[in-house]
Amino acid sequence: MDAIKKTLKDSAAIRWLVLVIISMFMFGTYWFQDFMSGLKGLMMSELGINSSQFGLIISSTTWANMVGMIMVGGIILDKWGIRVAGVVFGIVASLGASITAMATYGVFGDDPGTMMKFMMAGRMLFGIGLESICVIVTRTTVKWFKGYELALAMAINVAFGRFGTAFGTAFSVEIGGGHVAPAVAFAASLIGFGFILFLAYLIFDIRLDKQVNANKKEGGEPEEDFKFSDLVKLATNKGFIYITLLCVAFYSAVFPFIQYAPDLLVNKFGFTYQLPDLSSMTLFEKIGAIFHNGPKVTGLIPLGTILFTPIFGSIVDKKGKAASLMILGAFLLIFAHVSLSLFNSVTLGYLGLVSLGVAFALVPAAMWPSVAKIVAENRLGTAYSSMFTIQNWGLGLFFWGIGALLDFVNRADLAAIKAGEKMYDYTIPILTLVICGVISIFLAFMLLRADKQNKYGLELPSGVEAK
Numbered sequence: 001m002d003a004i005k006k007t008l009k010d011s012a013a014i015r016w017l018v019l020v021i022i023s024m025f026m027f028g029t030y031w032f033q034d035f036m037s038g039l040k041g042l043m044m045s046e047l048g049i050n051s052s053q054f055g056l057i058i059s060s061t062t063w064a065n066m067v068g069m070i071m072v073g074g075i076i077l078d079k080w081g082i083r084v085a086g087v088v089f090g091i092v093a094s095l096g097a098s099i100t101a102m103a104t105y106g107v108f109g110d111d112p113g114t115m116m117k118f119m120m121a122g123r124m125l126f127g128i129g130l131e132s133i134c135v136i137v138t139r140t141t142v143k144w145f146k147g148y149e150l151a152l153a154m155a156i157n158v159a160f161g162r163f164g165t166a167f168g169t170a171f172s173v174e175i176g177g178g179h180v181a182p183a184v185a186f187a188a189s190l191i192g193f194g195f196i197l198f199l200a201y202l203i204f205d206i207r208l209d210k211q212v213n214a215n216k217k218e219g220g221e222p223e224e225d226f227k228f229s230d231l232v233k234l235a236t237n238k239g240f241i242y243i244t245l246l247c248v249a250f251y252s253a254v255f256p257f258i259q260y261a262p263d264l265l266v267n268k269f270g271f272t273y274q275l276p277d278l279s280s281m282t283l284f285e286k287i288g289a290i291f292h293n294g295p296k297v298t299g300l301i302p303l304g305t306i307l308f309t310p311i312f313g314s315i316v317d318k319k320g321k322a323a324s325l326m327i328l329g330a331f332l333l334i335f336a337h338v339s340l341s342l343f344n345s346v347t348l349g350y351l352g353l354v355s356l357g358v359a360f361a362l363v364p365a366a367m368w369p370s371v372a373k374i375v376a377e378n379r380l381g382t383a384y385s386s387m388f389t390i391q392n393w394g395l396g397l398f399f400w401g402i403g404a405l406l407d408f409v410n411r412a413d414l415a416a417i418k419a420g421e422k423m424y425d426y427t428i429p430i431l432t433l434v435i436c437g438v439i440s441i442f443l444a445f446m447l448l449r450a451d452k453q454n455k456y457g458l459e460l461p462s463g464v465e466a467k
């Protein structure tokens with residue numbers, strides 16, 4: 001019998017190099033999805049749009065996904081593999097990002113209506129790429145790390161995405177030099193950079209496949225394939241229904257909130273959009289200025305999760321209690337949104353943001369591994385694609401809805417707000433997110449109950465089977 005030869009993925013150095021290369025694609029896509037959060041004020045004054053129109057622009061990334069583009073991405077990935085799917089969705093995302101950037105430079109026309117239309121078209125195209133790229137990069141991580149440090153690799157992979165969100169939110173005003181278009185062009189170039197790195201990765205992918213095929217014995221494991229019958233099975237799985245609805249309710253109160261958080265901090269607590277000149281300040285004053293800047297403080301939320309998600313992930317691995325931790329995360333979410341909406345204390349506001357950050361680390365760390373306990377392994381790809389599709393319905397509604405509600409509840413003051421004489425009142429839009437928190441708690445309890453009935457083992461450590 002021939003000895004099985006070592007492959008590229010058996011080398012730790014090459015595995016980790018591959019992870020960094022493909023994770024840059026996540027960095028760029030998360031940046032492009034979230035960076036406009038730091039630019040809301042500038043977009044309104046420079047492009048002449050209102051909050052509701054800002055909401056439409058950011059929500060447009062979800063529109064094509066709402067009608068099944070993530071499922072299409074999953075099918076292409078399953079049928080034609082990582083290379084074809086990566087190239088197709090890399091082109092789609094790069095094209096979408098470029099159209100958005102060109103629109104902000106006025107290439108298609110410089111009236112606000114035309115700019116907005118093309119920005120939305122560009123972001124819609126980008127959104128198709130974004131979610132499929134997330135699935136493709138995750139699948140690639142599994143390809144290289146299964147049997148090795150898979151959980152850690154996945155945590156690092158998401159961490160790159162969070163860095164993208166954090167830096168894009170925090171630094172886009174400065175990167176744009178106080179203008180929208182250069183910040184959008186920079187964000188778009190990150191997608192192009194990530195895609196070029198992904199193309200370079202394909203050399204490793206081709207070589208690994210050759211080595212694996214050479215080692216493959218006849219009758220190897222069958223490939224996972226998308227089947228519509230899997231969708232039916234998922235739709236009748238109670239645990240999957242609860243966790244999917246929890247995913248929508250929870251993320252609807254987090255991702256859209258992050259898009260509006262800098263503007264909330266500016267309008268509610270008088271934070272700045274742009275940092276003042278720090279050069280003549282003492283260290284203490286510099287820190288004060290940073291902690292008084294809306295985009296920088298918001299950027300700390302995803303940055304904090306980079307540290308805490310792996311910590312909570314290892315707690316879930318060792319101790320279990322995933323459903324209970326999701327209940328706790330939902331409580332923290334409610335505390336965050338109540339303290340940021342009903343009260344006017346900056347200290348309570350900071351506590352709310354910290355609480356939101358902990359929830360944003362806790363719930364994903366407990367949620368994503370739980371899916372693997374509820375759903376059979378050969379249906380996981382379909383399960384994640386369906387969850388992301390339904391998640392996009394909630395995101396689309398809230399990305400736009402918060403802005404629309406903001407304009408609606410402040411309708412009597414819009415002219416004064418535009419003239420800089422009054423500030424937006426964010427109370428009602430943020431209170432709406434409390435409803436998402438309450439729904440999340442209910443669903444997390446239902447999930448706990450379904451776990452007891454169906455013995456998924458959500459409350460047990462990783463690897464321990466429920467009896």
Ligand SMILES: NCCCC[C@H](N)C(=O)NCC(=O)O
Nearest residue numbers: 030033034131134255364388
């Ligand atoms: N900036 C948002 C990208 C969303 C990607 C994906 N749908 C998702 O939810 N990933 C899980 C996460 O916690 O980022």
